[in-house]
Amino acid sequence: MTAIVSVKNLTKIYEGGFTALNDVSLDIEQGEILALLGPNGAGKTTLISAICGLVSPTSGTITVGGHDIISEFRAARSLIGLVPQEITIEPFETVINTTKLSRGLFGMKRDDAHIEETLRALSLWDKRKSRNVELSGGMKRRVLIAKALSHEPRVLFLDEPTAGVDVELRRDMWNLVRRLRDDGVTIILTTHYIEEAEEIADRVGVINKGEILLVEDKTSLMSKLGKKQLTIDLQQPVEAIPQSLSSYPLTLGPEGKSLIYGYDTSAERTGITKLLNDLAAAGMTMSDMSTSQSSLEDIFVDLVKEDAP
Amino acid sequence: MNWYAIAAIYKFEMARTFRTLAQSVASPVLSTILYFVVFGSAIGSRIDDIEGVQYGAFIVPGLIMLTLLTQSVSNASFGIYFPKFIGTIYELLSAPISFIDIVVGFVGAAATKAVMIALIILATSTFFVDLQIAHPVWMFAFLFLTAITFSLFGFIIGIWAKNFEQLQLIPLLVITPLVFLGGSFYSISMLPPAWQTVSLFNPVLYLVSGFRWSFFEVADVSVGISLAMVCVFLALCLTAIWWIFKTGYRIKN
Ligand SMILES: Nc1ncnc2c1ncn2[C@@H]1O[C@H](COP(=O)(O)OP(=O)(O)O)[C@@H](O)[C@H]1O
Numbered sequence: 001m002t003a004i005v006s007v008k009n010l011t012k013i014y015e016g017g018f019t020a021l022n023d024v025s026l027d028i029e030q031g032e033i034l035a036l037l038g039p040n041g042a043g044k045t046t047l048i049s050a051i052c053g054l055v056s057p058t059s060g061t062i063t064v065g066g067h068d069i070i071s072e073f074r075a076a077r078s079l080i081g082l083v084p085q086e087i088t089i090e091p092f093e094t095v096i097n098t099t100k101l102s103r104g105l106f107g108m109k110r111d112d113a114h115i116e117e118t119l120r121a122l123s124l125w126d127k128r129k130s131r132n133v134e135l136s137g138g139m140k141r142r143v144l145i146a147k148a149l150s151h152e153p154r155v156l157f158l159d160e161p162t163a164g165v166d167v168e169l170r171r172d173m174w175n176l177v178r179r180l181r182d183d184g185v186t187i188i189l190t191t192h193y194i195e196e197a198e199e200i201a202d203r204v205g206v207i208n209k210g211e212i213l214l215v216e217d218k219t220s221l222m223s224k225l226g227k228k229q230l231t232i233d234l235q236q237p238v239e240a241i242p243q244s245l246s247s248y249p250l251t252l253g254p255e256g257k258s259l260i261y262g263y264d265t266s267a268e269r270t271g272i273t274k275l276l277n278d279l280a281a282a283g284m285t286m287s288d289m290s291t292s293q294s295s296l297e298d299i300f301v302d303l304v305k306e307d308a309p
Numbered sequence: 310m311n312w313y314a315i316a317a318i319y320k321f322e323m324a325r326t327f328r329t330l331a332q333s334v335a336s337p338v339l340s341t342i343l344y345f346v347v348f349g350s351a352i353g354s355r356i357d358d359i360e361g362v363q364y365g366a367f368i369v370p371g372l373i374m375l376t377l378l379t380q381s382v383s384n385a386s387f388g389i390y391f392p393k394f395i396g397t398i399y400e401l402l403s404a405p406i407s408f409i410d411i412v413v414g415f416v417g418a419a420a421t422k423a424v425m426i427a428l429i430i431l432a433t434s435t436f437f438v439d440l441q442i443a444h445p446v447w448m449f450a451f452l453f454l455t456a457i458t459f460s461l462f463g464f465i466i467g468i469w470a471k472n473f474e475q476l477q478l479i480p481l482l483v484i485t486p487l488v489f490l491g492g493s494f495y496s497i498s499m500l501p502p503a504w505q506t507v508s509l510f511n512p513v514l515y516l517v518s519g520f521r522w523s524f525f526e527v528a529d530v531s532v533g534i535s536l537a538m539v540c541v542f543l544a545l546c547l548t549a550i551w552w553i554f555k556t557g558y559r560i561k562n
């Protein structure tokens with residue numbers, strides 16, 4: 001895999017002296033969907049803004065498609081589409097003209113067919129002659145996405161795309177994102193919703209206090225850090241965990257009707273087989289059994305906690 | 310240069326102009342008519358010809374310059390301030406265009422609008438006075454140079470301004486007095502000698518004088534000096550733009 005966006009030792013100290021990014025390095029692979037997950041103020045927007053040229057890096061280098069974003073800014077930026085976090089849109093212009101402006105700004109020849117296709121994909125075609133100010137919040141966000149797609153970017157940044165967005169738009173957006181990915185577009189989205197990263201991303205980068213804590217394949221991240229729970233429902237409730245099972249990390253479920261066993265999926269042996277044998281030896285009969293995996297949320301909370309001083 | 314981008318900015322800005330054309334034209338045209346009624350007819354009938362030019366006609370170049378300067382400054386300053394204010398500037402900053410492309414697009418559109426309005430005023434004034442334009446080529450040269458120079462100046466103000474008050478401040482506190490004291494409505498030879506000297510420090514004097522010369526071949530200062538001064542001011546504005554470009558002053562974090 002080749003990195004289409006490469007960030008090396010990026011530090012951003014804002015004018016007031018606040019360090020928003022601290023020595024961040026990150027390679028984004030061509031064609032992937034990367035979710036940048038982090039709480040408010042983590043530095044997600046700053047990182048995206050630096051890559052897109054909105055914020056000057058204090059130190060470090062960034063390349064997009066192999067082009068340095070400062071010395072070869074034209075080549076680098078023409079690959080990028082950005083949907084900003086805040087809804088910022090020319091109020092008095094029409095939807096279609098705003099979208100056409102974006103295409104022109106990125107140095108691309110007029111292409112009415114592409115504009116139409118983009119607006120249709122975002123259910124904006126019927127609204128194309130409306131002025132932006134007349135649109136609802138969700139519609140405005142669609143226009144922002146249309147603007148970013150109007151110039152056919154190879155790398156698309158979506159900064160908190162689902163903040164304040166209704167279910168319908170969210171679904172449309174994810175469909176669109178998947179379709180774009182199928183066309184080979186690399187997508188970077190930021191979110192502080194774990195479910196979102198879980199739902200859509202191929203890889204997840206966790207960022208907090210201006211530092212990237214880890215970047216992992218979503219599935220391997222979950223299995224690597226994911227702890228699983230085995231819940232064993234008992235036919236006969238017990239008062240306490242039998243002495244013979246005291247070596248296992250077991251907890252008693254509600255009313256003693258179940259036993260809960262926590263294990264690490266990445267451990268060499270989970271100990272499940274042995275536990276079940278010992279359970280039978282202790283004369284306990286199971287009525288049912290289920291496992292559950294901890295979500296990204298738990299992983300994330302763990303990580304951020306570890307990071308805290 | 311990214312010509313598609315420059316064309317896109319220019320077209321977008323011109324669309325904004327045409328959307329609001331009625332109001333942008335109405336106000337200067339109305340005030341011009343009022344000037345003619347008050348100065349041209351009511352007071353002007355009691356003022357002698359100036360250097361052989363009837364007073365009503367004499368003030369036409371001054372009136373056009375007044376509108377041209379205020380329009381150039383306000384169009385360009387508003388044009389770039391507005392995206393900064395509502396945040397759409399993110400797109401300009403993230404596009405594969407240089408600051409120079411942005412300047413050319415915005416300043417080009419602002420100057421075009423200012424020249425359009427100036428020509429409308431010129432046309433309006435022919436209803437009130439007899440006008441001959443002795444040197445039309447020079448007239449257009451002064452018109453365009455001034456429009457571009459002051460649109461650049463307006464662009465700088467738009468970048469500098471942090472709020473709408475500051476945006477209004479310069480046109481109100483600087484441009485209007487300079488235009489009124491720059492011989493728009495009189496010849497500086499009508500002033501006491503000391504004030505004549507002071508007037509020579511007013512850049513607008515050179516614009517008005519050169520512009521008036523292109524109509525009537527009468528001028529407060531020689532046309533060569535006028536032209537040179539316009540170019541000096543243009544160079545100053547370009548230097549300031551270049552500095553903003555180098556430092557990212559008030560546009561980039
Ligand atoms: N222009 C700025 N000047 C100073 N500090 C800023 C500026 N923009 C953002 N910050 C600070 O940098 C930190 C990271 O902000 P941001 O990148 O917006 O975080 P996120 O997008 O992850 O919520 C925050 O603490 C924020 O207050």
Ligand SMILES: [Mg+2]
Pocket residue numbers: 044045046085159160
């Ligand atoms: Mg943010």
